[in-house]
Amino acid sequence: MSHWSIADQAEVETWAAIRSNGRSSLSHAATLSLLYLLAALAVGAFLLSAVAQICEGTVYYVGWDEEELLVAWMRNLMWVYAGGAAIALTGWLLVQLSLRGRLPSVLSAVVAKIPGVGRAIQTIALADFCESIYRSVVGSQTYGDAFRFAAQETRFTPLQNWAVHSALQLDAGQSWEHALSHPPIKDHPLAAVTALGQGQLSREETMRMWYQAASDSHSLIESRSQRSVRNLFRIGLIGAVLTAGFAILAANTAIVSMINGLTFFGWW
Incomplete structure (x- = not known):
């Protein structure tokens, strides 16, 4: 590459290491949060199952009438916990596949809207894209070739599709403004490139423009990935505490009802 020192x-x-660390930290945080939540759901479901077996067949008196203690609601709650575990596993799988760029465009767009983690995934993909374009510009490649190469390197399907489409438009002689309209990631590094690129820039100015976009994108990765990791840990811990606590409360309610049913005066 020319002018490549x-x-x-x-x-x-260094940029590649920042992106790798960002993906790794998000992946590990999502995995640990999932484990916290699954452990709490498993403990809660086991507790409900054990209490339901103990309480099954227990009777109590309402006045002079004999009533059987209902345990079906605890079994139904166990299915709710199983559904929660399935949802958590699905969310974890979507995040992992999105970080690796293996989701279709629609699912990638859904993951990108997940609060606390979607923005960080988009920023890493944007940094992939801007750094790839910068290397191509330094290597004196045409914009069409640069966008096609960037589409192969980025790991966000909507951005890949957009880059390929933009490359075809640039090859066909479309204007920069038209080819780069409606990007799937509307972050300020790419917005600045779209605005600055509409003017007549020299090669040095173009290189500096893409260098700044790549640099800004990687600065955003460090701040957003750290914030996303904290959010994932909070979600996992809070979810684990709530699910386990609710199961304990439900089990205690059933046990108290069973103990009261052992005495005639408890239900008088």
């Missing part, structure tokens, strides 16, 4: 190569490798 050792310092430039070192910075590109």
Whole structure:
């Protein structure tokens, strides 16, 4: 590549490490949060199952009438917990596949809207894209080739599809403004490129523009990934406490009812 110094190569490798660390931290945080939640759901379901077996067949008196203690609601609650575990597993799988760029466009767009983690996934994909375009510009490639190469490197399907479409438009002679309209990620590094790129820029100015976009994207990764990791841990811990606590409360309610049913005066 022309004008490609050792310092430039070192910075590109630093950017690659930032993206890798961002993906790794999000993946690990999502996995640990899932384990917290699944452990709480499993403990809660086991507790409900044990109490339901103990309480089954227990009778109590309402006045002079004998009533059987109902346990069907505890079994229904166990199915709710199983459904919660399935939803948590599905969400974890979607996040993992999105980080690796293996989701179709529609599902990728859904994951990108998940509060606390979707924005960080988009930022990592944007950093992939901007850094790839920067390397292509330094290598004097055409914008069409640069966008096609960036589409292969980014791991966010909507951005991949948009880059391929933009490359075809640029090859066909469309204007920069038209080819780069309606990007799937409306973050300020790409918005700045779209605005600045409408003017007549020299090659050095174009390189500087994409360098700044790549640099800003990687700065955003560090802040947003850290915030997303904290949010994932909070979600996992709060969800675990709530699910386990609710199961304990439900089991205690059934046990108290059973103990009261052992005495005639408890239900008088």
